[in-house]
Amino acid sequence: MSSASAPKSPPASRFVFDQRRLVLFAVRYGLFLALGVWVVAMSFASEHFLTWLNVLNVARQAAPIVVIAVGMTFVMATAGIDLSVGSLVALVSVLVVTFFNLGLPTYVVLPAVLLVGLLAGLANGSFVRLGLPPFVVTLAMLTTLRGIAFVVSDGYATPVKDEFVLWLGRGQIGQLHTPIVLAVIVAIGGWVILSKTRFGLYALAVGGREEAARAMGINVGRVKLAVYGGVGMLAALGGIVLTGRLGNGSPNAGIMLELDVIAATVLGGTSLFGGVATIAGTVAGALFINFVRNGLNLLGVNPFWVQVATGLILLLAVLLNTVVNRRVSEWARVGKADEQEPETSP
Amino acid sequence: MSDHLVEMRLISKSFGAVVALRQVSFALDAGEVVGLVGDNAAGKSTLMKILSGAYTPDSGEILLDGHPCHFDSPMAARAAGIEMVYQDFALVPELSVTQNIFLGRELLHRGLRSRFLDKRTMSERATHLIERLGLRVPPGDTPVRAISGGQQQAVAIARATAFDARLVIMDEPTANLSAAAIGKVREAIGNLKSHGVAVVIISHRIEDILETADRAVVLKRGQVVGERRVADTGSDEILHMIVAGQDPRRAANNGPSKSA
Ligand SMILES: Nc1ncnc2c1ncn2[C@@H]1O[C@H](COP(=O)(O)OP(=O)(O)O)[C@@H](O)[C@H]1O
Ligand SMILES: [Mg+2]
Numbered sequence: 248m249s250s251a252s253a254p255k256s257p258p259a260s261r262f263v264f265d266q267r268r269l270v271l272f273a274v275r276y277g278l279f280l281a282l283g284v285w286v287v288a289m290s291f292a293s294e295h296f297l298t299w300l301n302v303l304n305v306a307r308q309a310a311p312i313v314v315i316a317v318g319m320t321f322v323m324a325t326a327g328i329d330l331s332v333g334s335l336v337a338l339v340s341v342l343v344v345t346f347f348n349l350g351l352p353t354y355v356v357l358p359a360v361l362l363v364g365l366l367a368g369l370a371n372g373s374f375v376r377l378g379l380p381p382f383v384v385t386l387a388m389l390t391t392l393r394g395i396a397f398v399v400s401d402g403y404a405t406p407v408k409d410e411f412v413l414w415l416g417r418g419q420i421g422q423l424h425t426p427i428v429l430a431v432i433v434a435i436g437g438w439v440i441l442s443k444t445r446f447g448l449y450a451l452a453v454g455g456r457e458e459a460a461r462a463m464g465i466n467v468g469r470v471k472l473a474v475y476g477g478v479g480m481l482a483a484l485g486g487i488v489l490t491g492r493l494g495n496g497s498p499n500a501g502i503m504l505e506l507d508v509i510a511a512t513v514l515g516g517t518s519l520f521g522g523v524a525t526i527a528g529t530v531a532g533a534l535f536i537n538f539v540r541n542g543l544n545l546l547g548v549n550p551f552w553v554q555v556a557t558g559l560i561l562l563l564a565v566l567l568n569t570v571v572n573r574r575v576s577e578w579a580r581v582g583k584a585d586e587q588e589p590e591t592s593p
Numbered sequence: 594m595s596d597h598l599v600e601m602r603l604i605s606k607s608f609g610a611v612v613a614l615r616q617v618s619f620a621l622d623a624g625e626v627v628g629l630v631g632d633n634a635a636g637k638s639t640l641m642k643i644l645s646g647a648y649t650p651d652s653g654e655i656l657l658d659g660h661p662c663h664f665d666s667p668m669a670a671r672a673a674g675i676e677m678v679y680q681d682f683a684l685v686p687e688l689s690v691t692q693n694i695f696l697g698r699e700l701l702h703r704g705l706r707s708r709f710l711d712k713r714t715m716s717e718r719a720t721h722l723i724e725r726l727g728l729r730v731p732p733g734d735t736p737v738r739a740i741s742g743g744q745q746q747a748v749a750i751a752r753a754t755a756f757d758a759r760l761v762i763m764d765e766p767t768a769n770l771s772a773a774a775i776g777k778v779r780e781a782i783g784n785l786k787s788h789g790v791a792v793v794i795i796s797h798r799i800e801d802i803l804e805t806a807d808r809a810v811v812l813k814r815g816q817v818v819g820e821r822r823v824a825d826t827g828s829d830e831i832l833h834m835i836v837a838g839q840d841p842r843r844a845a846n847n848g849p850s851k852s853a
Contacts, residue, residue: 443709445699448688452696455685462647462683463697464668522687576739 267578274575277567278514278528282535289542296545303424309537310426311336311485311492312504313530316511317437318478320529323512324441325474326454326521327381331388332482332508335367336501337396339486343412344405344496353411361483367392368479372472389505396498404497407490416491426488433481438526450474454521506561510536514564518572536560596659598623598791599644599675599760604653606639613639614815616653621760626782626792628802628823631812631835637795638680640812641762644793645677646670668697674759678766682749686738690730691719693737694752722751725788726781743774750781760791767801779805799828813838 273280290297315332322329339360346356367388374384407413418425441447452460453470461467485504490496513519514535515528539560543553600620606613614636621627629637642648644655646664654661657673664670667677684693691712700711700718719733728747731740737748746766753761763782767775775798782792782805796802802809803823811818811834819840821831834840 439709445701445710448692448696448699448710452685452688452692455687456683459683459685460696462667462679464666464671465697518687522685 270575274567274572275516278516278531278535282531282538285535285538285542289538289545293542293545296542301541301545303427305534305537305541306427306430307424308541309533310424310430311488312507312511312533312537313430314433314488315478315482315485315504316508316515316529316533317433317526318474318481319508319512320437320515320517320524320526321441321447321450321474322381322478323517323519324447324450324454324521324524325471326457327375327471327474328385328509328519329368329371329475329478330382330385330505330509331367331371331392332478332485333501333504333506334389334392334396335364335479335482336486336489336504337498338367338392338399339364339483340490340493340496340500341396341400341405341498342496343409343487343490344407345399347407347409348405353409356409357412357487360487361480364479364481364483364486365476366479368476368482369472371479372475375475376468376471393498400496400498402498404495404499406495412487412491413494414491416488416493426492429484429488433484434526434530441524441526446470446473451522451524454518454524456522507533507536507557510557510561510564513568514560516568519565519568532564597621597656598625598658600656600659601640601644602654602656604640604643604650604655606636606643606648606650612815614643614650617812617815617817619810619817621791621793623759623791624786624789625808626786626794626806628806628809629793629795629812630797630799630802630809630831631818634814635812636815637812638764641677641764641793641795644670644760645675645762647677671756674757675762676753676756676758676760677762678746678749678753678764680764680768682745684737684745684749687736689734689736690740690748691716691733693748694719694722694733694755696752698756718755719751722755723747726751726754726784728777728781741774743770743777746770746774746778747781750778754785754790758790760793761785762793762795764795765797766794767796767798775801799831802831803828811835811840819843 286297295301319329319332342360342363343356346359351359371381371385371388375381415425415429420428441450449460449465449470452463452465453467457467486501489500493500511532512529514532515525515530517524517529536557539556540553543556544550597620602618603616604614604618605616617636617640619640629641631637639648643650644664646667646669649663649665655664656662662673664673664675670677685696688696695715700715701707702709702711716733723730726747728751730744730747730751737745740748750761750763750766766778770778779801782794785792792805794801794806806823808820808822809826809831810820811831813835818838819834819842830841
């Protein structure tokens with residue numbers, strides 16, 4: 248740690264300080280601003296964009312991503328990543344129909360696939376806990392789980408007839424689609440756990456500086472196991488919702504879904520290096536990606552270009568998340584030191 | 594029975610072929626400030642990590658209030674009132690000042706909300722704690738990475754004293770600090786002493802020891818070379834013991850030291 252202890256320059260003026268705050272604010276809440284700007288611009292460009300129907304449609308599209316990204320936020324808080332969530336969605340999707348075809352009732356099938364999700368996550372977590380890089384562990388799991396999904400289904404998509412699963416994917420509670428309600432519940436739960444409980448704090452501490460967390464008596468291994476188990480279970484829930492929405496269990500479900508989930512989380516300001524995470528940001532990130540996609544579709548842009556746009560957004564998000572963020576906080580830190588040094592001298 | 598707060602008897606510790614400590618004995622009274630000095634690799638950090646539960650000794654025993662005890666983890670030592678401020682502070686840069694002070698020992702609400710963090714109480718206590726030590730730190734919700742090295746040291750010291758510590762061990766608390774920050778740390782040590790807390794300071798800076806400690810203990814190559822009441826010595830004599838590895842007042846009786 249460098250200490251800027253001797254005041255080298257006179258304290259910054261109020262004006263400079265306020266300017267710093269403004270820039271910090273813009274970087275911190277840039278995504279929310281961008282989302283707002285996009286929504287306003289698009290509502291001029293297309294009369295269909297800002298309709299209740301379209302907004303609900305976008306939210307419904309975003310819902311499974313939100314559900315899984317809440318789990319990803321915790322994983323990334325610990326400086327980890329989980330690339331296997333898309334494949335887990337496929338496996339769950341296939342298992343749902345397989346279990347129903349065995350004649351099992353809904354109240355057995357759904358807990359069973361949630362358990363599969365949990366176990367897959369715990370498997371990831373156990374390897375990460377051993378010190379293997381999360382990127383590689385979950386990349387291996389990405390191909391393993393997708394492979395199992397193909398083996399189990401023999402490569403075929405099979406229709407789902409269960410009313411409850413269909414309701415989870417397509418139904419409504421009052422005016423709202425069921426997936427939206429589920430996503431809201433998961434997001435609120437995630438926000439409470441992240442910002443108000445020990446577990447959330449420990450996830451951030453582990454990601455911020457693992458040795459310090461360990462020195463303070465935090466069971467680092469258990470925290471890691473729990474965040475991967477959690478995202479596994481949420482990926483299973485997302486998989487159930489997607490299965491209901493598509494109306495079939497398919498080994499091709501959730502292809503590249505991990506990218507949307509990670510993009511949403513990173514866009515939302517959760518640090519790729521751990522220690523910093525927000526659920527509100529993640530939700531806004533998921534909405535942003537889906538509003539951009541939806542807007543481009545409404546404008547009649549070629550879907551292949553939409554895919555390119557999604558990739559560029561992810562790249563931009565990572566750029567903001569790493570280089571720009573670091574530069575800006577260093578710059579702001581110098582400003583703070585100017586402010587505080589006079590207090591530390593006797 | 595001794596009435597020392599802590600007594601370490603004939604402690605030995607090796608790391609593979611490296612003998613870090615050979616039969617070191619060390620005692621400390623309540624409210625006493627002891628400076629532990631010596632060259633690099635003399636074994637200072639190892640001795641104190643054993644006392645704070647980070648390492649277990651190969652042999653020897655530790656008595657707390659005259660009772661033998663085993664600290665098999667830093668948590669066990671902390672539960673007994675022994676805290677260590679690590680050389681690198683062991684703070685999480687992304688977490689706030691208050692979060693770092695209470696990390697691992699958060700306060701929770703009572704009753705129905707007992708699973709939730711009591712942020713307000715923690716923040717009030719953190720402020721109070723820092724004031725009591727005479728330290729100045731930015732508001733408790735500032736992330737630690739945004740504060741200066743001296744302020745980080747202040748946070749680490751505040752954390753070590755947050756839970757009724759009886760002994761606070763500081764490993765090089767003034768390394769890499771500005772003159773003003775060093776003054777603050779020394780002042781904080783004085784405040785701890787006046788609250789009846791014992792302090793061990795490991796320091797390269799002999800002035801730190803002369804200014805704050807009651808007693809200085811000199812280690813060299815894993816052995817205690819000698820000790821002095823600070824009122825009764827000066828930097829020249831301590832420096833001589835560190836370099837020569839022997840106690841000049843005893844050298845006549847013991848013959849030349851092996852390490853000379
Ligand atoms: N964890 C460790 N593993 C191996 N050797 C160690 C370890 N900790 C300390 N040592 C060795 O023990 C000796 C004493 O080290 P230390 O207690 O850190 O000395 P000091 O703090 O006085 O500089 C050194 O030779 C050091 O290399
Ligand atoms: Mg040392």
